[in-house]
Amino acid sequence: MVHSDETPGYVSYLDYKGKYTGIRAWILSTDHKRIGLLYLYAITTFFSVGAIMGLLMRIELIAPGQTIMGPQTYNGIFTVHGIIMVFMVVIPGLSVVFGNLFMPIMIGAKDVAFPRLNLFAWYVYMVGCCLAILSQILRHGPPDTGWTFYAPYSLQTGTNVIAATTAAFVLGFSSILTGLNFIVTIHRMRAPGMSFFRMPLFVWAIYATSWIQLLATPIIGITLMMLIMERLFNIGFFEPTLGGDPVLFQHLFWIYSHPAVYIMILPAMGVISEIIPTFSQKRIYGYRAIAFSSLAIAGVGYLIWGHHMFTSGMSLVAIWSFSLFTFIVAIPSAVKVFSWVGTMYKGSIDLKPPMLYALSFIFLFMIGGFSGLVLGGLATDIQVHDTAFVVAHFHYIVFGGMGYAFFGAVHYWFPKIYGKMYNIRRANIAWAMTFIGFNFLYFPQFILGMQGMPRRYFDYLPQFQTGEVISTIGGFVFTIGFIMMVYNLIMGFRKGEKAPANPWNGTTLEWTIPSPPSLENFEEMPVITTDPYNYK
Amino acid sequence: MEEKSSHHEEPRDDFAAKMGMWLFIFTELLLFAGLFLVYSVYRYMYPTLFHQAALELNVTIGSLNTVILLFSSMTVAMSLTAMQKNNRKLALIFLALTIFCALLFLINKYIEWGAKFSEGLYPGSELMLKLERGHLLFFSLYFFMTGLHALHIIIGMVILLIAFFKIKKGTLHIGKYMLLENGALYWHLVDLIWIFLFPLFYLIT
Amino acid sequence: MNVIESHITSYKTLGKVLIVLLLLTTITISVTSYNLKLWNVALALLIAGTKGYLVMTYFMHLKYENRIIRAFVIMVLLLFILIFVITFLDYLYR
Numbered sequence: 045m046v047h048s049d050e051t052p053g054y055v056s057y058l059d060y061k062g063k064y065t066g067i068r069a070w071i072l073s074t075d076h077k078r079i080g081l082l083y084l085y086a087i088t089t090f091f092s093v094g095a096i097m098g099l100l101m102r103i104e105l106i107a108p109g110q111t112i113m114g115p116q117t118y119n120g121i122f123t124v125h126g127i128i129m130v131f132m133v134v135i136p137g138l139s140v141v142f143g144n145l146f147m148p149i150m151i152g153a154k155d156v157a158f159p160r161l162n163l164f165a166w167y168v169y170m171v172g173c174c175l176a177i178l179s180q181i182l183r184h185g186p187p188d189t190g191w192t193f194y195a196p197y198s199l200q201t202g203t204n205v206i207a208a209t210t211a212a213f214v215l216g217f218s219s220i221l222t223g224l225n226f227i228v229t230i231h232r233m234r235a236p237g238m239s240f241f242r243m244p245l246f247v248w249a250i251y252a253t254s255w256i257q258l259l260a261t262p263i264i265g266i267t268l269m270m271l272i273m274e275r276l277f278n279i280g281f282f283e284p285t286l287g288g289d290p291v292l293f294q295h296l297f298w299i300y301s302h303p304a305v306y307i308m309i310l311p312a313m314g315v316i317s318e319i320i321p322t323f324s325q326k327r328i329y330g331y332r333a334i335a336f337s338s339l340a341i342a343g344v345g346y347l348i349w350g351h352h353m354f355t356s357g358m359s360l361v362a363i364w365s366f367s368l369f370t371f372i373v374a375i376p377s378a379v380k381v382f383s384w385v386g387t388m389y390k391g392s393i394d395l396k397p398p399m400l401y402a403l404s405f406i407f408l409f410m411i412g413g414f415s416g417l418v419l420g421g422l423a424t425d426i427q428v429h430d431t432a433f434v435v436a437h438f439h440y441i442v443f444g445g446m447g448y449a450f451f452g453a454v455h456y457w458f459p460k461i462y463g464k465m466y467n468i469r470r471a472n473i474a475w476a477m478t479f480i481g482f483n484f485l486y487f488p489q490f491i492l493g494m495q496g497m498p499r500r501y502f503d504y505l506p507q508f509q510t511g512e513v514i515s516t517i518g519g520f521v522f523t524i525g526f527i528m529m530v531y532n533l534i535m536g537f538r539k540g541e542k543a544p545a546n547p548w549n550g551t552t553l554e555w556t557i558p559s560p561p562s563l564e565n566f567e568e569m570p571v572i573t574t575d576p577y578n579y580k
Numbered sequence: 581m582e583e584k585s586s587h588h589e590e591p592r593d594d595f596a597a598k599m600g601m602w603l604f605i606f607t608e609l610l611l612f613a614g615l616f617l618v619y620s621v622y623r624y625m626y627p628t629l630f631h632q633a634a635l636e637l638n639v640t641i642g643s644l645n646t647v648i649l650l651f652s653s654m655t656v657a658m659s660l661t662a663m664q665k666n667n668r669k670l671a672l673i674f675l676a677l678t679i680f681c682a683l684l685f686l687i688n689k690y691i692e693w694g695a696k697f698s699e700g701l702y703p704g705s706e707l708m709l710k711l712e713r714g715h716l717l718f719f720s721l722y723f724f725m726t727g728l729h730a731l732h733i734i735i736g737m738v739i740l741l742i743a744f745f746k747i748k749k750g751t752l753h754i755g756k757y758m759l760l761e762n763g764a765l766y767w768h769l770v771d772l773i774w775i776f777l778f779p780l781f782y783l784i785t
Numbered sequence: 786m787n788v789i790e791s792h793i794t795s796y797k798t799l800g801k802v803l804i805v806l807l808l809l810t811t812i813t814i815s816v817t818s819y820n821l822k823l824w825n826v827a828l829a830l831l832i833a834g835t836k837g838y839l840v841m842t843y844f845m846h847l848k849y850e851n852r853i854i855r856a857f858v859i860m861v862l863l864l865f866i867l868i869f870v871i872t873f874l875d876y877l878y879r
Contacts, residue, residue, distance in 0.1 A: 157596050224603045232596040262607045266614035277704035279720035287713025359878035602854050606861045613865050654803040657844045664793045768845045775836045779829040783817045
């Protein structure tokens with residue numbers, strides 16, 4: 045039953061007046077929806093900064109030799125680009141924005157299990173971000189180690205490594221708290237009748253992701269602590285001259301950072317599992333398969349970190365095992381793609397902007413995924429490790445994957461969040477520009493990488509210039525599309541038509557409440573009697 | 581338009597709080613797991629040097645600390661039992677005993693570390709850097725792991741102290757004692773970590 | 786849901802567990818005077834593991850706790866073991 049916003053007493057959560065007024069009503073609010081928006085605005089800002097860093101790199105790479113910056117600056121820029129994008133945008137990303145905004149609603153709850161902890165986690169996140177900014181401006185200069193902080197260089201460089209690693213540590217703590225909150229919420233606050241197998245697939249995705257956030261992040265926490273201690277006190281863990289093993293740093297680093305990529309992609313896949321049934325007006329194909337595949341990806345994802353280290357000098361036994369399990373983890377992802385396509389088959393497809401983003405997700409994610417297999421194969425990896433091929437791979441998977449899912453989620457849930465609708469035609473045009481730009485930006489990198497263009501180099505041999513120029517042009521085309529997208533959404537917020545409660549004819553709980561929702565989401569506690577996605 | 585009141589008074593969910601505490605405990609376990617991993621790798625690489633370095637540690641103080649912590653684990657559990665039986669006075673006594681044990685542990689640690697510092701053995705010292713590599717790694721691990729552990733003892737103490745004063749004030753009682761239960765769980769975690777630290781540093785002789 | 790504890794661990798049980806823990810501690814200390822090569826490590830870890838099991842089962846009340854918490858604990862321990870084993874696939878065979 046759809047509850048109308050004409051119900052007496054209805055106040056949108058955006059207008060709700062509680063104990064505080066003005067800005068304090070937002071930064072002191074424990075409402076999961078407001079917290080989700082606080083994260084959204086922060087993340088959009090940091091993404092833009094990180095994207096500008098990316099564009100600066102693209103300008104530098106438009107010609108061999110020094111174009112606009114020297115090598116030290118370039119090293120600092122790709123490092124901060126990575127730190128911002130990985131730790132401040134993509135890892136928190138979908139979880140803290142849409143997990144906060146919609147997971148409680150989708151299970152019929154009025155908030156998360158620990159609302160004050162939720163707000164606290166946002167503050168911890170912001171402190172982490174400030175520390176990261178600090179690392180750029182403090183006395184010793186921005187770190188130049190790459191976001192991966194490999195020893196022994198990270199032990200020896202004079203730059204602000206300690207500030208940056210402390211920032212990452214604090215951001216990790218925020219991630220842990222959010223994961224903890226979401227796990228307890230999903231276990232304890234589902235509405236009557238909502239068994240685990242009646243939860244929407246986005247909730248399953250958030251559940252699996254939250255476990256990774258909880259269990260993997262402490263490892264990077266302690267590793268960064270070790271790095272800091274080593275810089276301060278020469279404790280010797282990773283310094284070869286003191287008896288340490290730099291490869292051990294890589295192990296510890298990737299034991300977190302590989303599962304971290306599943307923190308990035310699982311909620312993204314969850315979003316796609318929501319959009320596809322809605323815009324096919326059809327029940328999802330393979331619900332249980334998709335649910336279990338999320339858990340399988342989370343689980344197997346812990347066992348394959350060494351595929352980032354094939355050329356580091358690990359034993360043959362280790363690299364064989366890592367390669368084998370890397371191929372295995374592709375299987376549950378394939379299960380999802382198969383199920384999504386199976387959902388669309390004989391469905392009533394509506395190519396609205398969310399669906400365009402979902403479909404392009406599948407295309408871009410598959411390219412990224414297949415290139416991952418090239419990297420997962422030991423012999424082929426030797427050729428392309430540390431080249432632009434890797435850069436293309438992870439941008440297709442993370443940016444094309446998580447990024448496009450994020451854009452799709454914004455366009456899908458925008459009317460619910462703000463109660464307004466954006467201009468569909470302009471959204472489609474923006475999508476097309478970003479999609480074209482994206483592919484011109486990154487596809488040449490695959491070829492350049494195979495031809496031998498190294499990554500993290502500010503200079504290159506002249507034969508690579510054509511590819512680099514195409515890539516740079518693609519970057520700017522994408523940026524124009526992105527600006528169009530954001531402009532369109534802001535216009536929608538300010539002047540858009542009022543949106544109904546269920547503009548897309550979705551079946552999950554968020555579409556049964558007014559747009560925007562009231563403070564406590566539901567007038568009365570919903571009772572669940574059917575599976576989600578129960579289209580006739 | 582009538583204003584909705586803030587979140588309805590919902591029945592409190594104590595199990596959610598307990599689950600949350602267990603989840604947090606997992607993160608602490610994994611934090612130390614990283615250090616145990618580093619220890620294992622370097623012990624595997626430098627077995628003789630680790631064995632030699634361990635001889636420098638005082639097994640008596642280590643064993644005493646182990647006994648103190650095990651005993652304190654029992655007393656905090658007894659404090660919880662007393663609270664569950666609505667015996668406020670006994671709960672306070674056992675809690676006080678636990679906190680006292682924590683203090684003893686820290687004093688012992690202070691003595692131990694103090695002895696090492698006075699010999700010139702501390703992270704970053706000239707002496708450390710001149711040691712055999714296996715010895716250096718052993719002591720780096722020793723200071724890092726026991727130091728991090730001591731930090732957790734302090735955190736645990738603070739939580740238990742807060743519980744203590746809440747019981748005295750009456751805001752922690754048989755109808756609402758999750759802070760004590762969760763604080764006790766945290767304390768057991770601290771004990772658990774030491775149970776593994778102790779043999780790996782003091783008893784590899 | 787306010788938890789009115791269905792099971793309260795008796796003082797006697799807690800005391801008995803402590804005694805076993807102290808016994809195990811004594812054993813693990815005295816065993817170090819014998820040189821059993823690799824078995825020293827194995828035994829130390831076995832005893833520590835047993836002590837840990839007792840602390841979790843009785844002091845931390847896991848024995849009487851909801852099954853879900855026990856499932857979580859097992860999952861975390863499994864993860865820990867896997868990470869160890871896989872890392873040593875590198876170091877053991879270099």
